[in-house]
Every structure is written in C-alpha cells, then in structure tokens.
Amino acid sequence: MTMLWLSIGTLLLLALWFLSLPLRRARAIHDWQQRFEADDHAEAQNLAVYERRLSALERARDRGEIDVARFEESRHELDRNLLEDTEARRRMPLRRPVSGRLMIPLVITAVIGASIIGYRWQGADGDLALYAAQQNALNTPGASMKTLVGRLEEEAGTQPDNPKVWSLLFPLYQKIGQPGQAIGALERLIELEGRRVDLLAQLAQIKFFVAGRSLTTEVQALIDEILDKDPREPTVLGILGVEAFDDGRYEQAINYWRRALAGFGDNESAQAMRNGIAVARQRLEETANGAERVTD
Known part of the structure; x- marks a missing residue:
C-alpha cells in the first residue's frame, strides 16, 4: 500500500508540475508579445498604401480622367478598406503576467481531490487490503491454513461485498474440512456475482458430497x-x-x-x-x- 501511495503521489507531482508550467512561463510570453507588438508596423504600412492610392485618385481627378462622382466613390471604398483592416488588426490590451494565478491552486486542488475520490470509487483499495492480509498471514511464523482463513474472515467482515474475499474463502473452507462454511461462502459469492454456471456447479458438487453422494x-x-x-x-x-x-x-x-x-x-x-x-x-x-x- 505504501508503494502504491508513493507512486500516486509521484504521478500527482508530475501532473502539478505540468499544470503550473503556463504560470511559470507567463512573464516570458508577456514580454515577447510586447516586443512583437512594438515591432509590428503593419498599420503604418496600410496607412502608407492608403495615402498612395488616394494621391493617385486625386491626380486622376485633376487630369480629368475620372469625374467627381467616380472620385468620391473610389475614395469611400479606400476609407472603408482602411477601417476594416484597422478593425481586424485591433488587439486587446495585454493582461498582467500574474493575471489568473489564483486558478492554478484551484485546479491543483481539484486534480488532487478528483484523483483521491476517483481512486476510492473505482480503485482496488479493497483488493490491495485483501492481498496484504494474505501476505501477512502467509508470512507469519507458524502460520497454518486456519490462520489464513481467520485473516480472510476478518476481511469478509470489513468488506462483505468484495467477491474476491468469498472466492478465496470457500475453497479454503473445503480444505480444512468445513463444508457448511464453504457452502455459505459460495452462496454469498453467487449473490454478488450472479448465478454463473461454474459457481452453481461447484455449489451442487459440495452439496452432493455433503448429502452423502x-x-x-x-x-x-x-x-x-x-x-x-x-x-x-x-x-x-x-x-x-x-x-x-x-x-x-x-x-x-x-x-x-x-x-x-x-x-x-x-x-x-x-x-x-x-x-x-x-x-x-x-x-x-x-x-x-x-x-x-x-x-x-
């Protein structure tokens, strides 16, 4: 169990490191964006193009190549294009690099909470406790089959809805000569797992021999x-x-x-x-x- 929680903690730390990465890089990105916007001369270039085209239109009007109505129409079109380009390039003011920093601890807390709740809900915490109980009984000096059965019975009291407890108990009851307890454990397993053919067959076999064949x-x-x-x-x-x-x-x-x-x-x-x-x-x-x- 200790190794499991150490592994989970290591993975969480790695996840939190990645989650905090945007905040740690915010200052550098902010400075880069400022330099980029300061060096961006697109609006000045658009204005220069507008002025050249307007000058060309005025010369064409003065030479009589276009009439006043045509000149006004073309000039309005140039004005509209300039306004559209300017609107399209309008930028929102940059926020401070520490803006939104409070979201990081909130997200980190949510990730930790969701991880713990998710593991408690879908994880194999009961199976790990069952495995630990088995190893503890098997590694106890002078342990017997009855010692193991006793530890598993304790787990059955702690987690009665875990089918793995009963699937381990009923064959052990048979080995130590307790067919009545084996039948009870197997019937509990059938309640949890459903009336599976293999489980029903084992139940029929035990009851057949208990009834003197x-x-x-x-x-x-x-x-x-x-x-x-x-x-x-x-x-x-x-x-x-x-x-x-x-x-x-x-x-x-x-x-x-x-x-x-x-x-x-x-x-x-x-x-x-x-x-x-x-x-x-x-x-x-x-x-x-x-x-x-x-x-x-």
Missing part, C-alpha cells in the same frame, strides 16, 4: 438449472457419473464421465475421470462374467 431435491434442482444453461458442464456431468456409479449403473456412469472429459481443462480432473471410467469398465466386466457363471 445423494441427489437430494436441492442438488437435483441445481443440476437441472445448470444443464438448462450448459448441457456440457463437466462438473455436473461428473456428479451424475458418480451417482450412477454408486447405483451400479456403470455404463451410464462411463457415458457421463466421457462427456465430462471433453470439458475439463486441468489434467488432474481429467485423469480422475479416466480412472473412474477404467474402474467402471472393470465392474462391467465383473458383472458380465458373474452373469455368465450363473447362466452356466
């Missing part, structure tokens, strides 16, 4: 919901295979487990399915041989 009404309802959403969900197919195997329906168990094999991504689960299929086939052969001996 029996398809209770509650477990069957979960399985029906899962298969309605994903008929190839491997965990549920594995459960159905176990139930069929226990009931002596070895061929049906093999069918469930073969379908489940296609969905398992980890080798350990896939190997467990293969071992189950091998045992089910052996039981089928033993059953068939026993039937033949009875027939003979």
Whole structure:
C-alpha cells in the first residue's frame, strides 16, 4: 500500500508540475508579445498604401480622367478598406503576467481531490487490503491454513461485498474440512456475482458430497438449472457419473464421465475421470462374467 501511495503521489507531482508550467512561463510570453507588438508596423504600412492610392485618385481627378462622382466613390471604398483592416488588426490590451494565478491552486486542488475520490470509487483499495492480509498471514511464523482463513474472515467482515474475499474463502473452507462454511461462502459469492454456471456447479458438487453422494431435491434442482444453461458442464456431468456409479449403473456412469472429459481443462480432473471410467469398465466386466457363471 505504501508503494502504491508513493507512486500516486509521484504521478500527482508530475501532473502539478505540468499544470503550473503556463504560470511559470507567463512573464516570458508577456514580454515577447510586447516586443512583437512594438515591432509590428503593419498599420503604418496600410496607412502608407492608403495615402498612395488616394494621391493617385486625386491626380486622376485633376487630369480629368475620372469625374467627381467616380472620385468620391473610389475614395469611400479606400476609407472603408482602411477601417476594416484597422478593425481586424485591433488587439486587446495585454493582461498582467500574474493575471489568473489564483486558478492554478484551484485546479491543483481539484486534480488532487478528483484523483483521491476517483481512486476510492473505482480503485482496488479493497483488493490491495485483501492481498496484504494474505501476505501477512502467509508470512507469519507458524502460520497454518486456519490462520489464513481467520485473516480472510476478518476481511469478509470489513468488506462483505468484495467477491474476491468469498472466492478465496470457500475453497479454503473445503480444505480444512468445513463444508457448511464453504457452502455459505459460495452462496454469498453467487449473490454478488450472479448465478454463473461454474459457481452453481461447484455449489451442487459440495452439496452432493455433503448429502452423502445423494441427489437430494436441492442438488437435483441445481443440476437441472445448470444443464438448462450448459448441457456440457463437466462438473455436473461428473456428479451424475458418480451417482450412477454408486447405483451400479456403470455404463451410464462411463457415458457421463466421457462427456465430462471433453470439458475439463486441468489434467488432474481429467485423469480422475479416466480412472473412474477404467474402474467402471472393470465392474462391467465383473458383472458380465458373474452373469455368465450363473447362466452356466
């Protein structure tokens, strides 16, 4: 956490340095603009051009090349062009170089406030606290799995709406032999994350084994919901295979487990399915041989 806040502080200082840059450069820009305007002779050049053209018109009138009406019309046009050029080049007076300096601290305060509020709102402050709790428990001398569970339970009390807390807790409850707490943590996770198929499948699996590998009404309802959403969900197919195997329906168990094999991504689960299929086939052969001996 300390490194995070140091990083945030460093980035804020860098941002504030850039925000204050215009104020620090204001004096140099002001002086440059003043020199530029002092050296700008465009208005004098426009006036000189106006006077030359007016003189040319007066000479043409005196020689009789244009009449008085034409002269007045041309002179008015020259006057209008001069006024338009002068208006277009009119500059606003330069402000003092320190003008607007109070906006800089206001902007800086707004940036700092927005950064802190934005991080508190969208940041991963809770996840960082959770990670710190994990590391603290794991690095404690003589720490056990129950020590880690205890620290995570404290975090669950502090941030009960953080799904990552519950996703860490429920498998740990299973490992330390507390299936009831595992079910409660998983159900809380489902409340936060929605009825995702993978979470429902894990809930069905825990409840299936807690019920002594029996398809209770509650477990069957979960399985029906899962298969309605994903008929190839491997965990549920594995459960159905176990139930069929226990009931002596070895061929049906093999069918469930073969379908489940296609969905398992980890080798350990896939190997467990293969071992189950091998045992089910052996039981089928033993059953068939026993039937033949009875027939003979």
